[in-house]
Amino acid sequence: MQKHFFDTLKSKSSNNHSFIEEVAGILDIGYDAAYRRINLKTNLTLEESVILARHYKVSLNKLFELENTNTILTELPPEPKDETTLEMWFKVSLQNLAPLTKLRSTEFIWSGKDISLFHTLTDSYLTRYKMYVWLKDLNEEMALSKITFDEWMQTIPKSLLDSAFALGEVYKNINITELWNDNTVTGTLQQLLYYFETGLVSKEIALKICNDIDAVIQHTEKQTINQSISGSKNKNFFRLYKCDLHMLTNSLMVTTSFQKTFFVPFTVLSYLKVEHEDTCNQMYDFLQKQMSNSKLLAKAGEKDRALFFNKIHSKIEMIRKKIILEDAMSVL
Template sequence: MQDLFISYLKDKSSGATSFVDEVASVLDIGYDAAYRRVTMKTNLSLEESITLAKFYKISLNKLYEVGSQNTILTEKSPIISNASDLEDYFRKSIENLKPLTQLKSASILYSAKDIPLFYTLKDSYITRYKIYVWLKLTNKEMTKNKVSFDDFISTIPTSLLEQAFELGQTYNYINITEFWNDNTINGTLQQIVYFFESQLLSKRIALKICDDLEDIIHHVEKQTIQQSIINSKNNASYNLYKSDLLTMSNIIMVKTTHKKAFFVPYTVLEYLKIEHDETCAIMDDFFSRQMTNSKLLVHSGEKDRTLFFNKMLQKINKLRNQISIDNPSGFE
């Protein structure tokens, strides 16, 4: 494997000096030590391999692929286990997204098994409720204790909310294509049912969350019709596809003119980031085929579009009515 890697590096070498001298300089070792590594008399350490890969601008996937065409490397997001971790997650997401807002070519494709994160990051009850749900699912202490949302809402750190709101606003400046189906709203509805039935969510606030959820559906419908992001100062485009053939997965793909990456969730918020060129090309092609097999709602006719959004609004109204009589089960 090392001989293939060394051969690959030689092809990338500048040629300005001897390859051995160049390796010695990059690794900050003597000529003899570099010669032993180049001639495979001494094995390269993992740290040395990574240093060389970075210098010769070889991706870690390329480094790992040598001799293994069916294996790729992924980057795992940090574990979220408390409010501080969640705030860091929002902050890091903002840092990653902001460069995209400066690129007209940047776009996001979102397979929405659940309502996309950024719709729930506004100054609303549903934002605070989502934070409560996420921490209930990721924080061991919150999982064990019986703190209600009504009590929790006043304890949310201001800095956490500010980061959440900023992240939600950052998405306003990126071109977005989403894939929804009739079940995309169900996860959020079920969360309301669960905590209401557990007596951890009061009737008064449960109804307010339903109101916020209805506002989101109206917001998405308006964006769908105008094909642009509401409140976007750079006229970011928006397209919504109704996908009846495939089950959504919450996979997000980010594309620019020169680069692609996609994110695969494996817990509530944690994800695997994949930048491997060939795999990204496969995923990009998959999204393209999904578009072919889905309805672009702005072109599907007013009747189909209205039926799609009304079906979600009817689910919210049904849940709202059942909460009012203390019987939220069977909202679907």
Template sequence: MFQEVLIQEVGKNVKKETSIIEAVATALDISYDAAHRRTSFKSKFSLDESIKLAQYFNISLDKLFGTSTEKYVSVSRTTSIKNEYDLQEYFETSYNSLLPLLDRKDCEVYYSAKDIPLFYTLKNNKLSSFKMYVWLKLLDKNFRAYKFEEFSPKLSTLQSAQKLGDLYKDLNTSEIWDVTTINSTLKQIHFYYKAGQLSLKDSLELCKELKELLDDISKKVVSKKHKFKLYHNELLLMSNNVLIITPEQQSLFVPCAMLSYLNTRDKETCLEAKQYFDKQFYHSRLLNTVGEKEQNQFYYKMMQKIDALCDLIKAQDLLGFE
């Protein structure tokens, strides 16, 4: 019964010009004859092969094992991070799992940006190092005493991070922001400055790089070279959900802890997520098509927040945190 259901589901996801045997052989990297024996029920799929086929053809494991209901879907979870080694592994694992989806020209990405999207902060600059510093301060119990100026990420960590960040370049991307999207980063800069773990100079440089990031995003909005859409929604309570869609597969990432995501490829769940995104787009302003005045107002509000933080830090430095 299980074998028959699996073959049926594979058949639904195979292109018309490809036979099921060829598709199974490609997915499992086995010979045509070995695939024929399995599809003709002369031999059985192993559990590993079944999972591999389900992942390759985006088939719900719940459906295969007869546990599918409207209330339950299968999800995978990223591993927890406890130190810099885990952080580097997180970057590498994320890259390997996202590459088959994001490397396609027909890929579409939808991002509900409660915070600045992770991919923007994976570069070789001070802001990227600071974000790693914050993550490790919160996740690594042995990292508490470190000041930012004492933190120097390993070259391998920086390379893994930048490799993941580069995946996000020039994609067909639709993001939903509000002027509050930068609040978390601003609070982190202020918090660690007041805690005496971030110098005045570094604090101001981080604010400068944050402005440069916003400026880069504003240029992408008006550039015709990028398939990038930026929506402004003042009412949506965003949650850093990410939806990735290709003609054959879809994948939804929902945050469950810092840098930790639950991931599902369940078609119905991803379809509902897409419909929700569409509703939010409808109630948002697409900055790519509004006038220059509205675009400038959006960026100006965030720039004002950054300037206000710079002024506050400078004043507190003069007063000695009084």
């Protein structure tokens, strides 16, 4: 494997004199140390392999495929740890997505265990609450802190909100297909009830978040009926499937006319990025199979569509009533 790796690098080298000297300079090691690596007398470390692959713009994933078709590499992006890195996460996501809006063939396929970011990066209490929960999960200091959402909301940097809203706007200009089931909103509602019951979200704000979730569902229903994304400059489509057969996973498939990329959830905001062609094709085919066994709600008939969304609205109303009741009981 190491021999093939260096053969590939050498074919891409622009140094007509000494490939050994070039490698020594890239790795910041001596000539003899580079010689031993190139001649297989010393094994490359993983870090050295990555440095060389980046310099020569070689895909380690492709090289591994040649050796073992059952082995793939994934990319793990940095995980946000505080407000500053969360803002950077939004900005990097925006930079990565912006070019995709120029390709009409781009499509996002979301397998939704929870409501996706496509719907929740707006100027709302829900967006702010989501940030609060992410940071409570990812930041040890904030996790131990007793700061409530109501208090934290007053300290959110404007730049953090602006970066989130900007990312939310980008989603309007990409074709989106989503798979939901009856429990897609349940996790968000149960989480809100938990934070209310622990005293980290006030009754007043918890009810406003319920209203925001309700608004997201109403907006999603409108887009489902129209099969288009509201506010889209490119008249991008929106398709929502009701999936009763398979478990949904919060995974995302990004497809263009020339590539497929698959994102598998790792932690709260981190995803393993998979570009391995066979794996992506396999996952794409699986998602297509899921869709064939699901109902496209735009064409399912008014009754089926109304039953699905009304059931979600009923769950939201149930949580709303529970918040009001528990607050009333607390003063007795």
